Amino acid sequence: MVDQAFKVDLSKPLVFQVGHLGEAYEQWVHQPIVTRETPRFFENDFMEFLTRTAWWVIPLVWLPIVSWFVSLSVNLGLPPNHVAATVFAGVLLWTLLEYSLHRFLFHMKTKSYWGNTIHYLLHGCHHKHPMDGLRLVFPPAAAAILAVPLWNTIKILTPALYAPALFGGGLLGYVMYDCTHYYLHHGKPLKGVSHELKRNHMDHHFRIQDKGFGITSNFWDRVFGTLPPKSAKKNS
Template sequence: MVAKGFTVDLNKPLVFQVGHLGEDYEEWVHQPIVSKEGPRFFESDFWEFLTRTVWWAIPVIWLPVVVWFISMSVKMGHTVPDIVFHSGLRHICVTLMEYSYIVSFSYQTKSYWGNTMHYLLHGCHHKHPMDGLRLVFPPAATAVLLVPFWNLIKLLATPSTAPALFGGGLLGYVMYDCTHYYLHHGQPKKEVAKSLKKYHLNHHFRIQNMGFGITSSFWDRVFGTLPPQGKDVKAR
């Protein structure tokens, strides 16, 4: 696509190209290219490696962390019902964070660095929605974000409940990321899963400024971003 004399070359690393699109970035990034293999992001092999993650790395890396944090609350005297309550409460908060994260990247950017950051954090997924190695959040980036997340929970909760809240939140994230991957690449048989897949594909291919929920449409209903009735995209 040509934008104000600038051409995005899909055969070259994209991250430092997209900023040059200026105000035309919004239109460009919402014209999806359906391919299971996405483009190269960086010239550097190291940085390129950090952008690619197989889906199963998420539960393999983070579920042991979830178990460890929840076990800390158990050792400090909390019962199983207490743990379920605190973990469940945090999971509900995660679904709101999931919705808020996607909505926060629905704004329009036109500056060089605004476009670049938007593409890195979310725009790349809209441009290449079927890129199987960039559907889940890279573990290195997750680890960085978990540090302030843990410190915030310690500030707001008691020493014994903080680990359960953190573990529940992290479990919610794992469920979100694995569900997101499945909605793109899975072949659901059950009606609930089929409906979720259609709902999310509609967000990518029919009406991209609505239908932000991944694991449910609950917060779309609450905040009025539920897509209008229309022709659904078929689950593929």
């Protein structure tokens, strides 16, 4: 049952409040508050710290790890042209993973207390506060948790020579994704591919949340028919 009388108090830590919205959570989380303010998530200062990440932390943390994984394939004897092709394949693999996570996990429908709470932490907070610059990129600790099963899966499915380079390419794609995502919200591209990506992403946030799941590319939106309709684009 939904407590129709429940209201989220924006002056208090938010994470453990939103679960009480029940079925009303879906509507609430897609009514954005467009300010650059960073709301408080947790009462605990350490937990709060873990939820805030500046965009430049992403390349600083992950690019050395990308280089290390790629170097593993090089040291194992993978030829340079194969290294380059495998890294590129990893980037392409990331774009499909990016699209799939965004569409099927980050936009799952929830109404239970813990479902709403987890969804808010994963992605709902971004739709509620789309200009919060400290919660636009994924905290490294959380990204590492997701990276471990991906690496284990790649090791199982890919020959040992290629696996590190493929995973390194996937991580490179992730870095490109998070930095692009930040730019789409805070940059001001006037034309070209970046302008098109920003327009589609702003449509996703403010007009039609069940379309436009690609961030670094619109390719998979075109393949799966989830590109924002032209009528939305004309009004953006």
